[in-house]
Amino acid sequence: MTTSNLETVLSAEDVRKSFRVGEREIEVLHGAHLELRARERLCLMGASGAGKSTFLHVLGLLEQPTEGRVQLQGKSAWELAMSERAALRNRHIGFVFQAYHLLPDLSALENITLPARIAHSYGTVPFDKKLHTSEARDMLERFGLKDRINHRPNQLSGGERQRVAIARALILKPEIVIADEPTGNLDTATGDKVLEILFNEQSRRNASLLLVTHDERLAKSCDRVLVMVDGQIEADSEVMIPQ
Ligand SMILES: Nc1ncnc2c1ncn2[C@@H]1O[C@H](COP(=O)(O)OP(=O)(O)OP(=O)(O)O)[C@@H](O)[C@H]1O
Ligand SMILES: [Mg+2]
Numbered sequence: 001m002t003t004s005n006l007e008t009v010l011s012a013e014d015v016r017k018s019f020r021v022g023e024r025e026i027e028v029l030h031g032a033h034l035e036l037r038a039r040e041r042l043c044l045m046g047a048s049g050a051g052k053s054t055f056l057h058v059l060g061l062l063e064q065p066t067e068g069r070v071q072l073q074g075k076s077a078w079e080l081a082m083s084e085r086a087a088l089r090n091r092h093i094g095f096v097f098q099a100y101h102l103l104p105d106l107s108a109l110e111n112i113t114l115p116a117r118i119a120h121s122y123g124t125v126p127f128d129k130k131l132h133t134s135e136a137r138d139m140l141e142r143f144g145l146k147d148r149i150n151h152r153p154n155q156l157s158g159g160e161r162q163r164v165a166i167a168r169a170l171i172l173k174p175e176i177v178i179a180d181e182p183t184g185n186l187d188t189a190t191g192d193k194v195l196e197i198l199f200n201e202q203s204r205r206n207a208s209l210l211l212v213t214h215d216e217r218l219a220k221s222c223d224r225v226l227v228m229v230d231g232q233i234e235a236d237s238e239v240m241i242p243q
Pocket of ligand 1: 019020021028046047048049051052053054055141
């Protein structure tokens with residue numbers, strides 16, 4: 001897919017992020033930028049410690065940058081009030097973590113429908129128990145988890161947990177899915193199955209996917225690849241993958 005003519009759905013400009021560690025302030029992102037375009041699959045690579053997860057958290061509106069802007073839905077998201085930003089994130093971004101981050105006391109089904117309940121509390125999307133439960137069930141069925149609906153996370157394998165986490169990220173039909181090494185904790189065969197599910201869902205929903213991975217093979221199945229080096233997107237690192 002040639003993506004340069006597609007509209008931008010999420011962008012970061014000159015993002016800086018520092019962490020205070022003891023007495024010291026350590027800058028991890030030094031002016032990172034990125035544009036995610038409609039329907040594309042964008043891969044972000046780079047050495048461990050380069051700042052990929054930190055950048056994804058800023059882009060996913062989970063972690064505030066020290067400086068810089070993130071644009072989503074025509075808004076400078078980090079300049080909004082916290083509740084407005086949370087509602088924007090909840091509605092438009094699905095985030096998949098390497099370590100799943102499911103809530104241990106909720107069943108697979110309850111974990112998946114949780115963002116819909118939260119959206120209801122923000123007043124953005126009414127929680128329709130029947131509809132959202134049926135959509136969650138449909139996804140569990142498509143993902144091969146029909147018999148795991150009432151399982152808690154600790155009763156699921158890693159690959160099953162990640163499939164539940166993907167369904168949770170997708171329940172509100174976000175146009176942006178951000179995944180930070182979604183197969184990083186899985187063996188190759190299980191990881192391949194999880195990716196197939198993620199890619200299939202992205203296609204059927206026409207969503208944009210921003211994916212961090214260390215896997216060159218996986219990067220080859222993306223539309224574009226960017227490389228992060230020491231807290232910046234390396235100039236000239238954009239690689240278009242011939243399909
Ligand atoms: N909360 C924090 N406090 C202090 N330093 C942090 C914090 N989070 C991240 N860092 C530092 O920021 C740098 C970048 O971390 P980050 O997790 O973004 O790297 P990464 O590119 O995702 O690496 P990996 O490929 O291993 O996941 C690291 O040096 C890390 O120690
Ligand atoms: Mg990381």
